[in-house]
Amino acid sequence: MTTLDPRALEAAAEAVGRHIHYSRQSHNCHRCRRTAESAITAYLAVTQPIVEELEGLEELPVGTIILDRFEDESYTRIVGPRWVSWVEQDGLRHTEVALPARVLWRPQS
Structure with missing residues (x-):
């Protein structure tokens, strides 16, 4: 119903990328973006069903x-x-x- 805010998704993907790739630099690969989107979607399903x-x-x-x-x-x-x-x-x-x-x-x- 509600699409994810692109700015929030980008910030989450960067955070996931820094954690997975152990880098302090900005990182937003396809895998990190999918992981962040899945995590946010799962969170919203519970908090905002x-x-x-x-x-x-x-x-x-x-x-x-x-x-x-x-x-x-x-x-x-x-x-x-x-x-x-x-x-x-x-x-x-x-x-x-x-x-x-x-x-x-x-x-x-």
Whole structure:
């Protein structure tokens, strides 16, 4: 859903390259770039998972912030199945949120 920021990927690839190749110089080979991309993607899958079904939205705790499928609107879960966007303060039912959505933040449970 969300592509990796090229600047972040480049910085991660350089860090991986310095670690793998034991070099203080900038290094960004294809193998290091793939390794960095895999690591970042795995990290995001855990920290910012994609919710594809309504049941997934129902399981998220109150205070969770998501980004809808169009990536132009974020919502915060309030009491029950209600979600509030920064633009529409009246709130939506979870069935009205455009899926799939990426979880941006969850409160500690």
